[in-house]
Amino acid sequence: MVRTERIALIVAGALMAGFFAALVYAASGLGIVVPTCVGDVAPFSHGAVIDKGGNHYEVHVVAKMWAFDPPEVHLPPGADVDLYLSSPDVTHGLYVERTAVNLMAVPGVVNAARLRFPTPGTYAMICHEYCGVGHQQMAGRFVIGALPPSAPAPAAAGADAGAAAGAQLFAQKGCVACHTIDGTPGVGPTLKGVLGRREELADGGTVTVDEQFIEHQIRAPNSAVMKGFQPIMPQLPLTDAEVQALVDYVKSL
Numbered sequence: 001m002v003r004t005e006r007i008a009l010i011v012a013g014a015l016m017a018g019f020f021a022a023l024v025y026a027a028s029g030l031g032i033v034v035p036t037c038v039g040d041v042a043p044f045s046h047g048a049v050i051d052k053g054g055n056h057y058e059v060h061v062v063a064k065m066w067a068f069d070p071p072e073v074h075l076p077p078g079a080d081v082d083l084y085l086s087s088p089d090v091t092h093g094l095y096v097e098r099t100a101v102n103l104m105a106v107p108g109v110v111n112a113a114r115l116r117f118p119t120p121g122t123y124a125m126i127c128h129e130y131c132g133v134g135h136q137q138m139a140g141r142f143v144i145g146a147l148p149p150s151a152p153a154p155a156a157a158g159a160d161a162g163a164a165a166g167a168q169l170f171a172q173k174g175c176v177a178c179h180t181i182d183g184t185p186g187v188g189p190t191l192k193g194v195l196g197r198r199e200e201l202a203d204g205g206t207v208t209v210d211e212q213f214i215e216h217q218i219r220a221p222n223s224a225v226m227k228g229f230q231p232i233m234p235q236l237p238l239t240d241a242e243v244q245a246l247v248d249y250v251k252s253l
Contacts, residue, residue, distance in 0.1 A: 063092035063105035066134030067174025093129030120145030166249025
């Protein structure tokens with residue numbers, strides 16, 4: 001064997017040994033494990049936080065265009081978490097800040113990871129896989145050691161309980177990913193002052209936004225598309241009461 005071949009074999013062996021040592025250190029020293037698909041959990045369409053007892057929680061997260069459900073997960077410090085991730089539409093990603101969790105949300109399968117949050121604080125959930133025009137706004141968070149926040153207050157003075165419930169739904173259902181409430185541009189039209197506004201439609205028509213139009217847009221999102229926007233609003237599974245609450249909230253803005 002010539003000298004160069006011997007050197008090549010030595011270098012290759014050293015690299016393989018280095019890679020193996022890095023894998024062992026990642027698994028034992030950093031707690032990093034390779035996530036796998038879960039065969040005994042069916043894909044799901046709604047997020048959930050399940051208390052299993054003994055500071056052990058099962059968290060179901062749905063990644064969808066363009067939000068996480070639930071958008072916030074509140075857990076106590078030191079909780080052991082079994083995290084399950086599903087997607088009903090396209091491929092998304094899920095990275096949990098300051099942890100080793102880095103998952104893909106692939107339609108039709110469920111990916112999983114185990115993690116623990118030893119210290120109180122806020123840990124961002126970030127979609128790291130480009131999933132469409134609203135990708136940059138797709139984020140959520142784990143809140144460790146804090147009480148769940150109260151429902152967002154309706155913007156209009158004197159808004160009733162229906163608007164308060166609608167404000168909470170607006171956040172929970174991911175509407176905030178596309179629609180702003182302060183007049184700034186977004187993926188979808190801003191909802192600030194939308195009631196009574198005259199809007200141009202993509203088909204050349206116009207419409208005056210009233211309560212019936214808002215309800216119709218929630219129930220059949222892409223039946224009337226505003227000029228300058230794309231027909232990308234998903235149809236959410238909502239009860240009549242939830243639809244009315246969202247209408248009340250939009251009216252209050």
